[in-house]
Amino acid sequence: MQNTIDQAEAFSRKWAMMLFVLAGAVLAAELAGVALRTDFVDGFWLGVALVCACTLVPWRRLLRLKGPLHRLLDDEVVRDHRRTSCVAGFWCSLVVALALAPLAHDGGLSAYDIARLVATAALFSAMVTFATLELRAAR
């Protein structure tokens, strides 16, 4: 029988692994979207991106979920990791946006393409940062 500390540890490890998978999925969906311009791929990317964005929201705090397990899964370190990962996502999206600006200016990329690339970069970096920090802290 696992206690709450072990349960929280196991859950956060699985959550971190799931974030790596989702980060890979959103990147793969973006790359597929570059190669195949179909409604299905566009819709798939949008769906995965929305799910990814939801994983970065502190739902436990927003929904005021009580209980020992919820408290452990949103303690000081988790909040700090979420904050750090969102900062990483912000800087990554800024760098990608600035790097793509000349291409958008010359008309090489549409606003839709730019939006997808910036969002993918932000989500990918934020999720990978969060998952890495969580796994490193659990060592």
Added chain:
Amino acid sequence: MSETLTNRLKEERERLGLTQAALAERVGVSRKTINTVENGVFVPSTLLALKLAAALERPVEALFAIETN
């Protein structure tokens, strides 16, 4: 000149014969939090520092110190 926060959390925890998980349970945080504080990766809030001190039955200044380089 830079200042860093050092801590004696591991020594004090081991003095009481507690594992990281046992201390985490006493304080009401995850084991990750205890691990990152012990390794100096995470600087705890005042609230958490006071909880750690209470759990380890030591004054907070016996657990944390400022080191000037």
